[in-house]
Amino acid sequence: xxxxxxxxxxxxxxxxxxxxxxxxxxxxxxxxxxxxxxxxxxxxxxxxxxxxxxxxxxxxxxxxxxxxxxxxxxxxxxxxxxxxxxxxxxxxxxxxxxxxxxxxxxxxxxxxxxxxxxxxxxxxxxxxxxxxxxxxxxxxxxxxxxxxxxxxxxxxxxxxxxxxxxxxxxxxxxxxxxxxxxxxxxxxxxxxxxxxxxxxxxxxxxxxxxxxxxxxxxxxxxxxxxxxxxxxxxxxxxxxxxxxxxxxxxxxxxxxxxxxxxxxxxxxxxxxxxxxxxxxxxxxxxxxxxxxxxxxxxxxxxxxxxxxxxxxxx
Amino acid sequence: xxxxxxxxxxxxxxxxxxxxxxxxxxxxxxxxxxxxxxxxxxxxxxxxxxxxxxxxxxxxxxxxxxxxxxxxxxxxxxxxxxxxxxxxxxxxxxxxxxxxxxxxxxxxxxxxxxxxxxxxxxxxxxxxxxxxxxxxxxxxxxxxxxxxxxxxxxxxxxxxxxxxxxxxxxxxxxxxxxxxxxxxxxxxxxxxxxxxxxxxxxxxxxxxxxxxxxxxxxxxxxxxxxxxxxxxxxxxxxxxxxxxxxxxxxxxxxxxxxxxxxxxxxxxxxxxxxxxxxxxxxxxxxxxxxxxxxxxxxxxxxxxxxxxxxxxxxxxxxxxxxxxxxxxxxxxxxxxxxxxxxxxxxxxxxxxxxxxxxxxxxxxxxxxxxxxxxxxxxxxxxxxxxxxxxxxxxxxxxxxxxxxxxxxxxxxxxxxxxxxxxxxxxxxxxxxxxxxxxxxxxxxxxxxxxxxxxxxxxxxxxxxxxxxxxxxxxxxxxxxxxxxxxxxxxxxxxxxxxxxxxxx
Numbered sequence: 001x002x003x004x005x006x007x008x009x010x011x012x013x014x015x016x017x018x019x020x021x022x023x024x025x026x027x028x029x030x031x032x033x034x035x036x037x038x039x040x041x042x043x044x045x046x047x048x049x050x051x052x053x054x055x056x057x058x059x060x061x062x063x064x065x066x067x068x069x070x071x072x073x074x075x076x077x078x079x080x081x082x083x084x085x086x087x088x089x090x091x092x093x094x095x096x097x098x099x100x101x102x103x104x105x106x107x108x109x110x111x112x113x114x115x116x117x118x119x120x121x122x123x124x125x126x127x128x129x130x131x132x133x134x135x136x137x138x139x140x141x142x143x144x145x146x147x148x149x150x151x152x153x154x155x156x157x158x159x160x161x162x163x164x165x166x167x168x169x170x171x172x173x174x175x176x177x178x179x180x181x182x183x184x185x186x187x188x189x190x191x192x193x194x195x196x197x198x199x200x201x202x203x204x205x206x207x208x209x210x211x212x213x214x215x216x217x218x219x220x221x222x223x224x225x226x227x228x229x230x231x232x233x234x235x236x237x238x239x240x241x242x243x244x245x246x247x248x249x250x251x252x253x254x255x256x257x258x259x260x261x262x263x264x265x266x267x268x269x270x271x272x273x274x275x276x277x278x279x280x281x282x283x284x285x286x287x288x289x290x291x292x293x294x295x296x297x298x299x300x301x302x303x304x305x306x307x308x309x310x311x312x313x314x
Numbered sequence: 315x316x317x318x319x320x321x322x323x324x325x326x327x328x329x330x331x332x333x334x335x336x337x338x339x340x341x342x343x344x345x346x347x348x349x350x351x352x353x354x355x356x357x358x359x360x361x362x363x364x365x366x367x368x369x370x371x372x373x374x375x376x377x378x379x380x381x382x383x384x385x386x387x388x389x390x391x392x393x394x395x396x397x398x399x400x401x402x403x404x405x406x407x408x409x410x411x412x413x414x415x416x417x418x419x420x421x422x423x424x425x426x427x428x429x430x431x432x433x434x435x436x437x438x439x440x441x442x443x444x445x446x447x448x449x450x451x452x453x454x455x456x457x458x459x460x461x462x463x464x465x466x467x468x469x470x471x472x473x474x475x476x477x478x479x480x481x482x483x484x485x486x487x488x489x490x491x492x493x494x495x496x497x498x499x500x501x502x503x504x505x506x507x508x509x510x511x512x513x514x515x516x517x518x519x520x521x522x523x524x525x526x527x528x529x530x531x532x533x534x535x536x537x538x539x540x541x542x543x544x545x546x547x548x549x550x551x552x553x554x555x556x557x558x559x560x561x562x563x564x565x566x567x568x569x570x571x572x573x574x575x576x577x578x579x580x581x582x583x584x585x586x587x588x589x590x591x592x593x594x595x596x597x598x599x600x601x602x603x604x605x606x607x608x609x610x611x612x613x614x615x616x617x618x619x620x621x622x623x624x625x626x627x628x629x630x631x632x633x634x635x636x637x638x639x640x641x642x643x644x645x646x647x648x649x650x651x652x653x654x655x656x657x658x659x660x661x662x663x664x665x666x667x668x669x670x671x672x673x674x675x676x677x678x679x680x681x682x683x684x685x686x687x688x689x690x691x692x693x694x695x696x697x698x699x700x701x702x703x704x705x706x707x708x709x710x711x712x713x714x715x716x717x718x719x720x721x722x723x724x725x726x727x728x729x730x731x732x733x734x735x736x737x738x739x740x741x742x743x744x745x746x747x748x749x750x751x752x753x754x755x756x757x758x759x760x761x762x763x764x765x766x767x768x769x770x771x772x773x774x775x776x777x778x779x780x781x782x783x784x785x786x787x788x789x790x791x792x793x794x795x796x797x798x799x800x801x802x803x804x805x806x807x808x809x810x811x812x813x814x815x816x817x818x
Contacts, residue, residue: 004601094566096575097585105390303603311605
């Protein structure tokens, strides 16, 4: 039992943290890749910008570093890393009584690093060191939360946010590589595929499974269906189902589209998918994005923004 | 707390130059004000000896380093208040001084019994004026003074209040007069804040001066959250086996939000906002992930005016519609009770010694600061004749508005104020210019005297408990008497020493 508003905040902390980490990682990979001046670099930059999403083509042509700077510090852009971390912290402040001091301090340090007076200067000195530092700090936050928070209801809402965000983001990344939003030519470039794996933090684990043989089908299979890799979509959907199963029985009213039922269905779809389905990747990727968003709404209806009339004592 | 009054007292401190590298307290010599550390003849007071010894071994650089570590730890913990500016919003830490202020046990014993006595009497007074009104009938306190005050809530007439304890959390402001005796400057009976700084300062002081702390035999304050919770639970203990307590905050934009979250966290109770609560059939519920759950005790940090738009201010969005009806029905306890503000009104303040005598038959242990009521003709004459020596305050106002500081005003201002006084005398009180005591503070690498006050915290449920510690507020500008955090005031830890553990 916890306040609905608190569950809401914890859920969004999870989402914002995951979003910030994903954006930083894609940015870092893009900056490293574009040090070279070749076709792979162009392809990587296209993928990165497309995966980051809704950035309209700007009038002026920005260098990758400028683009990343905007992505990090642009205060007007609600999708920026700075905005995500500010909002995560703002949410954490509102539930300061619910998270441990250790966890709060990690998040507060991150916030001060990204919004502090020296942030842009540090970034200018070495963009990649800066991004690396932010990602490491985000890991510390997750580690502190894991090690100090009680793994109960609040924790589940936090991680529910993390995994819903992750599943949607990875699905989007795969979509711009292999799905409807892919480039005009099929992706075969070795370096570009390595970069995509890096963007999902998957290169090293992938190599252990498939060796250095990198093939679009394998990349797709790995990031969609792998059972153990924490950034594969199936791993996330399994967690989403697990957390919702634990959260659900506590709710007194079972709504028709209960989030745990939606999560179970999505997870089953990935668990029992035909590998050939990957040939038409866009269908399953589209389904992941759509189902995650339905789960999000169902979570709200069940736990957070429920109609009062249903819950009043008789 | 009184604002304003920036006495330029720089010249009252003789600065003695010294060649010693360490921060020699010899530099520090307050002459006119009572000083917490040094007696009038310049010797260190015995209860400060251990601290003085420790400071003498530290170089200015070491002290500065400790101060920086302290500030950094406050920033990281988010112990900040928000300053809203036109351009951008920033968060600042409340300036914190690392040198503790020390109070010997005998002196504390007097404070403790004085505050207990005062709060007992004030709770009896509140029960009376919202009940039989005997004190008004007996003419001890003028009827119009109480019933005409805007903070008097007629909605509270005749309501049941558990243990007749209207004020459950009190944070009185004490000062020392020129002779060094403590006096009560103000009773804060509404929603006093600052207790989180008392706890955070203690935490920091233990890390800054661990050895001195242990040797001095300081009484612990860490039980405060626990005592607060049991006080709150005792309010509903008679009718609910395991009462659900919540802390109610106006929200994250309130300047004391940190404290609300801090107390909720340390008590293990939910921190709710108005929008988390619903009233149905005169029962209060909070919206949880599992549906609605009954609430029994609300420790509210929201002013009376804002707690219920149906009963009080209609434009409030911070409160809960129907909350007061649930309270009236006896289904929920609000702490502090609505309407306690009438007893810390500036005019009622002047009557507190009489109130104590009336209900308890005792003399006040802690005196008031001398106060002239302009409603009394003789006192008005005195005030008008001495406007250049007095501070005149409007009864209903706070925060330094509607106030005249005689010694610093021009003749024109005084004349203007005299007219206002004559036009509406009952709206004004006057007090002599207050002399706060000084205590050593670390300011830009040097130890200098700064004015301080003392805010202890008193809890009242079934019984009254005074936490052996306090928030010492510091006026950081030299000579300034303003200790409010909104006006550049800071704070420091306060060590109350246990019996017999004092250093010689």
